[in-house]
Amino acid sequence: MDNKIDFQLLDIYNSIIKKVENTEQKSLLLAASKMADAIENDRLIYVFGGGGHTTLVMQEIFWRAGGLANLCPMIDFAIHPVTPAYMYLSHERMHGIGNATVDYYGVEKGDIVLVFHSYGFNAPTIDCAMEAQSRGATVVGISSLDWNENIPKDFPIRHKSGHHLSDVSDIFINNYVPFGDAVIKVENFDTPITGISSMIDFYIAHRLEMECVKNSVARGVEPPVWSSANIPGGDAKNKELREKYNPRVKFL
Numbered sequence: 001m002d003n004k005i006d007f008q009l010l011d012i013y014n015s016i017i018k019k020v021e022n023t024e025q026k027s028l029l030l031a032a033s034k035m036a037d038a039i040e041n042d043r044l045i046y047v048f049g050g051g052g053h054t055t056l057v058m059q060e061i062f063w064r065a066g067g068l069a070n071l072c073p074m075i076d077f078a079i080h081p082v083t084p085a086y087m088y089l090s091h092e093r094m095h096g097i098g099n100a101t102v103d104y105y106g107v108e109k110g111d112i113v114l115v116f117h118s119y120g121f122n123a124p125t126i127d128c129a130m131e132a133q134s135r136g137a138t139v140v141g142i143s144s145l146d147w148n149e150n151i152p153k154d155f156p157i158r159h160k161s162g163h164h165l166s167d168v169s170d171i172f173i174n175n176y177v178p179f180g181d182a183v184i185k186v187e188n189f190d191t192p193i194t195g196i197s198s199m200i201d202f203y204i205a206h207r208l209e210m211e212c213v214k215n216s217v218a219r220g221v222e223p224p225v226w227s228s229a230n231i232p233g234g235d236a237k238n239k240e241l242r243e244k245y246n247p248r249v250k251f252l
Contacts, residue, residue, distance in 0.1 A: 008184055009184060012196065013199060016200055017203055020175060020176060023174070028173055028207060028211060031114070032211030032212040032215055034112045035212035035215075036212050036216045037112070039212070039216050039223050040216070042070075044070050044071070044111065045068060045071045045114065045212075046105060046107055046111060046137075047071060047114045048115045048125075048128050049201075050092075050117030051079040051088065051091070051092035052079070052089070054117045054198070055079060056198055058073035060201075060205060060206075064226065065226060065228035065229075066226065067225065067226050068212070068213075068223065068224060069226050069244070070245060074105045075251060076101045079092050079097060092124060092157070093123060093157050094123055094124070095160060096127065097127065099131040101128060102132050103131070107132050108135060109136030111132075111138070112137065112138045113140070114142065114208070115128055115139055115140065115165060116143070116201050116205070118144050118147065118197035118200075119143070119147045119151070120144060120148060120164050121148060121157070121159055122158070125143075126163050126164075126168060129168040139171070140169060140208075141165040141169030141171070141173070142165075142173045142204055142205075143165040143172070143173075143175060144174065145164075146177065146179050148166065177200055181195040182195050182196075224241055224245070226238055
């Protein structure tokens with residue numbers, strides 16, 4: 001057995017992240033500015049993951065140390081991995097779920113909705129984006145153009161409109177997740193391993209968070225940021241934010 005350190009995953013991850021940073025800065029900064037607008041105007045920032053492991057990005061940035069307290073994850077457990085795998089896979093192919101989710105969480109005109117889905121063309125993702133836009137919200141789509149270019153237009157998991165998230169977003173960020181998602185090839189084994197999409201989406205989510213806070217501070221607006229509840233004084237520091245957002249953020 002070869003005990004040499006294998007940097008393959010690290011190198012691929014860094015390569016994708018550098019593409020994002022080098023090509024998506026304009027969109028990333030514009031999206032972060034819209035998020036800062038939400039903070040300045042005392043609005044929530046809505047986040048939706050369009051099914052499967054993409055939904056985990058909502059929990060990655062929600063209710064955690066250093067995270068935004070006005071962030072509202074639009075979670076529907078029907079398309080979440082806590083649901084049995086083949087059941088949520090079936091739900092990911094159903095139309096109407098995205099519309100119902102937008103309605104349940106109360107997205108309104110002037111709101112901002114971050115919509116993540118690495119493949120970017122399943123029914124909940126497109127329905128969510130289109131419904132949010134129809135209500136006058138700004139949609140920030142985070143997805144992969146490579147997936148869209150490599151999947152046939154009549155592929156059964158596509159939304160019936162044929163749209164990709166890039167088609168129905170006001171601001172679009174290409175996450176460069178490669179077609180197939182799994183990026184590691186093991187010698188003498190045919191099937192690629194190690195899906196990278198969640199790692200990339202988490203990075204982009206935190207970059208949006210970072211730029212949003214920087215933008216807010218530059219405006220002279222104090223962003224609502226959680227402290228760790230697991231350090232001395234954390235609960236006391238978070239008390240005011242909890243009182244403000246508990247009635248508004250449905251998962252607090």
